[in-house]
Amino acid sequence: MGNVGAKEIPELLNAEGRRIDGRKLDELRSITMKVGPLTRADGSAFVEWGENKVMAAVYGPREVHPRHLMQTSKAIIQCRYNMAAFSVDERKRPGQDRRSQEISKVITEAFESVVFTEEFPKTSIDIYIEVLQANAGTRCAGLVAASLALADAGIPMADLVSAVAVGKVAGRIALDLKKEEDNFGEADLPMALVPQSGRLVLIQMEGHLNRDELRQALDLGTKGCREIYDRMREALRAKYDTPTSAVSAGVPA
Amino acid sequence: MGYATWREPFVRVVPFAGRYSPKPHDVIVGIVQDVQKTFWLLDIDASRWAPLHTSGTPWEPGPGELDEFLRVGDAVLVAVENLDATGKIGVTMKGEGLGKLSGGTLAGVSPAKIPRVIGKGGSMIHTITQLTGTQVAVGQNGRIWVDGNPDGILRVRECLRIIETEGQRSGLTERIEGFLRSTGPTDDTGPHPPRPESVDRRGPDRFEDDPSGPDDSPSIPSDESHEGEGPWET
Numbered sequence: 377m378g379n380v381g382a383k384e385i386p387e388l389l390n391a392e393g394r395r396i397d398g399r400k401l402d403e404l405r406s407i408t409m410k411v412g413p414l415t416r417a418d419g420s421a422f423v424e425w426g427e428n429k430v431m432a433a434v435y436g437p438r439e440v441h442p443r444h445l446m447q448t449s450k451a452i453i454q455c456r457y458n459m460a461a462f463s464v465d466e467r468k469r470p471g472q473d474r475r476s477q478e479i480s481k482v483i484t485e486a487f488e489s490v491v492f493t494e495e496f497p498k499t500s501i502d503i504y505i506e507v508l509q510a511n512a513g514t515r516c517a518g519l520v521a522a523s524l525a526l527a528d529a530g531i532p533m534a535d536l537v538s539a540v541a542v543g544k545v546a547g548r549i550a551l552d553l554k555k556e557e558d559n560f561g562e563a564d565l566p567m568a569l570v571p572q573s574g575r576l577v578l579i580q581m582e583g584h585l586n587r588d589e590l591r592q593a594l595d596l597g598t599k600g601c602r603e604i605y606d607r608m609r610e611a612l613r614a615k616y617d618t619p620t621s622a623v624s625a626g627v628p629a
Numbered sequence: 630m631g632y633a634t635w636r637e638p639f640v641r642v643v644p645f646a647g648r649y650s651p652k653p654h655d656v657i658v659g660i661v662q663d664v665q666k667t668f669w670l671l672d673i674d675a676s677r678w679a680p681l682h683t684s685g686t687p688w689e690p691g692p693g694e695l696d697e698f699l700r701v702g703d704a705v706l707v708a709v710e711n712l713d714a715t716g717k718i719g720v721t722m723k724g725e726g727l728g729k730l731s732g733g734t735l736a737g738v739s740p741a742k743i744p745r746v747i748g749k750g751g752s753m754i755h756t757i758t759q760l761t762g763t764q765v766a767v768g769q770n771g772r773i774w775v776d777g778n779p780d781g782i783l784r785v786r787e788c789l790r791i792i793e794t795e796g797q798r799s800g801l802t803e804r805i806e807g808f809l810r811s812t813g814p815t816d817d818t819g820p821h822p823p824r825p826e827s828v829d830r831r832g833p834d835r836f837e838d839d840p841s842g843p844d845d846s847p848s849i850p851s852d853e854s855h856e857g858e859g860p861w862e863t
Binding site: 418438448451496527529616 | 630631642644645646647648676677678715716
């Protein structure tokens with residue numbers, strides 16, 4: 377079969393150490409975050425991260441459906457990650473598949489470690505993540521959007537969860553892979569961090585890294601997560617910082 | 630996202646947004662979601678549905694007769710009676726002004742904006758009802774019941790929208806008053822006699838001889854905590 381249908385492998389890293397889109401190895405793509413675009417949801421956020429566009433909506437705490445999932449001592453978190461049919465080049469067959477089930481599960485577990493679920497027994501907190509346009513790193517973008525949406529919904533949490541992917545591109549560890557780097561790179565490692573405590577709440581890996589590379593990747597990812605965390609806090613403040621408003625958002629000094 | 634207060638070693642955050650969190654004696658608007666043998670389940674926009682037992686109503690339906698009084702979809706004005714550790718929210722319909730809401734329409738704002746809707750000493754809600762000739766019941770859960778002429782209802786809804794989006798700005802009552810006076814035939818003198826008693830305290834069979842008439846039933850302390858206003862403004 378050889379290279380039937382195979383695309384030419386692009387040059388992922390040039391002589392000056394610049395990546396395919398001109399970024400340095402430790403540089404993030406451009407990110408914009410908007411909190412509260414949806415009015416019907418209890419909380420929502422829209423994140424554009426490079427060429428990713430992700431919308432997240434949070435409902436609840438509310439009655440549990442189906443009822444047998446109810447837990448008497450705490451709220452359950454139900455997350456659904458979904459990619460739109462038009463989010464990728466070839467039409468994606470709509471609906472849940474093995475990949476989106478897995479991502480929904482790991483994101484749910486990441487949030488279970490920060491949300492104060494004991495405050496809302498017998499209820500459900502429902503998170504919906506819709507990927508409208510995908511370009512590698514959608515689970516991280518989705519997690520960041522969901523995190524903002526939870527905060528927007530006024531749900532008590534220990535901290536916001538921040539996420540980023542690290543990877544190995546042309547033999548070097550690089551932050552925040554885009555599609556070509558993900559497809560033709562040697563490794564992809566999405567991670568989510570609770571910045572205040574430094575706890576990792578999601579870590580997955582595809583490809584190969586040796587021990588040193590892994591350590592290097594985690595350090596770089598932690599740095600990236602903290603950078604994103606600052607942007608998330610800004611985005612939340614921005615919702616309440618209207619020019620006419622005398623009320624300033626956030627924590628009083 | 631909220632305001633934080635410290636008391637070492639704890640931090641308490643009061644969220645800016647979020648669902649209604651019930652407090653005892655709050656007067657709220659619920660919508661019947663389910664009818665059981667001895668109680669109704671009300672959606673009150675909180676994290677859980679709240680059961681309304683027949684003992685908390687002026688009616689005495691036999692088992693299975695509950696839907697003769699309230700059916701799924703009916704709106705009721707009730708008060709929060711008790712909260713238990715499991716998060717169950719008990720509500721009652723016994724108390725002044727409480728009962729089934731007949732006619733009218735439901736609107737809503739975020740529960741956090743309710744103090745703005747009522748205004749200082751009820752000034753805001755008084756202004757709105759006076760100038761639109763409507764009858765309004767404000768639930769602490771953010772649901773607001775409005776009855777009156779269609780034009781008045783639309784203007785009340787517009788007022789609520791303004792409060793929701795610009796609620797943090799000062800001089801809100803004046804701005805609302807300006808809006809109402811500028812739009813349309815205001816009804817200070819209006820041709821809209823307030824509708825008599827739209828709250829239907831009666832079921833299909835009212836027990837006229839009920840010894841514990843609704844008014845001397847365990848009364849809900851008047852809403853002192855909510856800026857001294859009862860739920861009613863006419």
